[in-house]
Each structure stands twice: as C-alpha cells, then as structure tokens.
Amino acid sequence: MSLAALQVCLDREHARAAAAFRLDDELGTHHGIAWLDFVLLDALQSADAAMPDTELAARLGLLRSHLLMRVRPLQKLGLVTCRSDGEHSRSIALSVAGxxxxxxxxxxAAHVCEQV
Structure with a gap:
C-alpha cells in the first residue's frame, strides 16, 4: 500500500474542496447559484440542445436521481426546462434565462479559477 499515493489523492481532494467553496461563495453572492449548478448549466450550454437526463447525468458523474434533485430547483427558477420523452426518460435544456x-x-467562475 502506497501512503504517498493516498496523500496525493487527499491533497487533490482538499484543493478541489477549497476551490469549490470559493466558487460556491462567489457564484452564490453574484448570481444566486452554486458551483455544481453552474457546472450543470455549462454542460447544457455546451451541448447547445436538449439532453437526455441519462446522458447529462453520465457527463456530470451523477446518478440520475441525484441529477434530478439538482435540476428541480433550477427548473423552478426558470433556468432549465424539462420535457418528458416517455415513461422513464426526459430531456433537459437551458432556458433563455439559464x-x-x-x-x-x-x-x-473564470476569475475565481484564476485565483485558486
């Protein structure tokens, strides 16, 4: 077992968590969203079209149920739209406001990333 490799992983996680904390703070203060909300919105924007929820969940490394928990508040804010594509599938897209x-x-986000 390599304790050095473990320490590398821990150091990376601590750096990621510190960056996410700063991003959450700045994005929340100036735009009313969290870092993970921005990551979701950015994924939808880069797709430039509605995405199946399963594809979006895979792209973000989330379980589909966790993705849907993140999408619901964004939908209520009018930042994303959801359309049912059948019994167990839906497409998610950015709204104009999103x-x-x-x-x-x-x-x-770019400004914070330059600083961390």
Whole structure:
C-alpha cells in the first residue's frame, strides 16, 4: 500500500474542496447559484440542445436521481426546462434565462479559477 499515493489523492481532494467553496461563495453572492449548478448549466450550454437526463447525468458523474434533485430547483427558477420523452426518460435544456445566467456566471467562475 502506497501512503504517498493516498496523500496525493487527499491533497487533490482538499484543493478541489477549497476551490469549490470559493466558487460556491462567489457564484452564490453574484448570481444566486452554486458551483455544481453552474457546472450543470455549462454542460447544457455546451451541448447547445436538449439532453437526455441519462446522458447529462453520465457527463456530470451523477446518478440520475441525484441529477434530478439538482435540476428541480433550477427548473423552478426558470433556468432549465424539462420535457418528458416517455415513461422513464426526459430531456433537459437551458432556458433563455439559464443561458444568460450561465454566460454571466462564466466570468465570475473564470476569475475565481484564476485565483485558486
């Protein structure tokens, strides 16, 4: 067992957590969203079309149920739209407001990432 390898993983996780904390704080203060919300909005924006929830969940490394828990508040805020594609599938897309917010939040996120 390599304790050095474990320490590398722990150091990376601590750095990721510190960056996520700063991003949450700045994005929340200026745009009312969390870092993971921005990551979700960015994935939808880069797709440039509605995405099946299973594809979006895989892209974000989330279980489908966890993705849907993240999507619901964004849907209530009018940032994303959901359309049922059948009994067990749905497509998720950015709304006009979601696209605008993602663009505005991108500058804030980029600024924080330059600092960390």
């Amino acid at each position: 696209r605008r917010l993602a663009n505005e939040a991108r500058d804030t």
